[in-house]
Amino acid sequence: MEISLFDPSRDLVRLEAYLRELFCVKHTASSWLPERLHDLLYRVGAQEKDEGRVCSADYIYLWEENGRIIACLLPDGENIYISIRDGYEHVFPFMTEFSEKHCLPLFTQAADGSVKIWLAVSDDLPGARNALEGAGYQVYAEKEYMNCLAPSKADVSAVLPDGYKLLYGEEYPDEVKKWSALRLGFHPDWEAPDYTACMNPYRARKNSSMYPDCFECLIVDEKAEGGNNVCSYCFVYVDRPTGTALIEPVSTREKYRHKGLGTAMIHGAVRRCKELGIEKCYVDSFGSRKDFYASAGFSVESSISFWYKMLHTDARNDKA
Numbered sequence: 001m002e003i004s005l006f007d008p009s010r011d012l013v014r015l016e017a018y019l020r021e022l023f024c025v026k027h028t029a030s031s032w033l034p035e036r037l038h039d040l041l042y043r044v045g046a047q048e049k050d051e052g053r054v055c056s057a058d059y060i061y062l063w064e065e066n067g068r069i070i071a072c073l074l075p076d077g078e079n080i081y082i083s084i085r086d087g088y089e090h091v092f093p094f095m096t097e098f099s100e101k102h103c104l105p106l107f108t109q110a111a112d113g114s115v116k117i118w119l120a121v122s123d124d125l126p127g128a129r130n131a132l133e134g135a136g137y138q139v140y141a142e143k144e145y146m147n148c149l150a151p152s153k154a155d156v157s158a159v160l161p162d163g164y165k166l167l168y169g170e171e172y173p174d175e176v177k178k179w180s181a182l183r184l185g186f187h188p189d190w191e192a193p194d195y196t197a198c199m200n201p202y203r204a205r206k207n208s209s210m211y212p213d214c215f216e217c218l219i220v221d222e223k224a225e226g227g228n229n230v231c232s233y234c235f236v237y238v239d240r241p242t243g244t245a246l247i248e249p250v251s252t253r254e255k256y257r258h259k260g261l262g263t264a265m266i267h268g269a270v271r272r273c274k275e276l277g278i279e280k281c282y283v284d285s286f287g288s289r290k291d292f293y294a295s296a297g298f299s300v301e302s303s304i305s306f307w308y309k310m311l312h313t314d315a316r317n318d319k320a
Helices: 008-026 034-050 089-102 128-134 175-186 200-207 261-276 289-295
Strands: 002-005 061-065 068-075 080-084 114-122 138-149 164-168 215-221 230-239 244-252 280-286 299-312
Touching (some): 008 034, 034 244, 061 089, 080 089, 089 114, 138 289, 164 261, 175 230, 175 244, 261 280, 261 289
Parallel strands (some): 080 114, 244 280
Antiparallel strands (some): 002 061, 061 068, 068 080, 138 280, 138 299, 215 230
């Protein structure tokens, strides 16, 4: 069995094929989607570089047997997702140990040299819980959920209050206003900055091979005078080979919440997916967002638990 550091120029197509194959076997997103890989490589990667953080994509590792990918580590900002092909669950304990030795630069080191490492593991991975508990890991109370909806079976309509309008990305060309509206949804205290210097994550997505099939959906306030009139925004990754779409990220600005705009926008995105012949739309949720997506018609398909362990080390290890 061979372990190698992911090289996009050499391994991207192979890793996409691995993720697609796992999806087609399981018919769930419990082993990541190719869309999420692209979001990590392009949007998240550009944002991490802009903010001077360690780039998660630099710590993707592949496990191979006879030239075939059988498992991988997929770091995503604050945790490391472990993906394993059916029949190879026995490599899981070794993968956790490998993460502790080679992925510590992804996590904040305390003054005493200790590091809290976080692993994200699908709840349907056989034997994972026992292995993690045996290795000294503890489980976090909150889970992440993959929620799905079949557009062909969904009766969705983008119902909006008077004065608001749903648009798709090509109908609203101002990229800065769209991207700043997304960021303001997560950071409402940033209401007045100039976002022209923060556009790299937005524009980096255009390097994705999926980009021609992807689209944006947004809600605008037609009554707003001047400034930014974008209320809600989402980006939809589309993977034609699997017939799936990942709606990520999703955000509504604080002053526009509790008006039904977020639900209307999600329904607008699903409606476009239905027109494109997409079989499954996915959103991931954490905390109260699970209830929001449930109210929009999504159901939980799978769940992921977060496991953490405090490692006491005097220095971080570099990549192999």
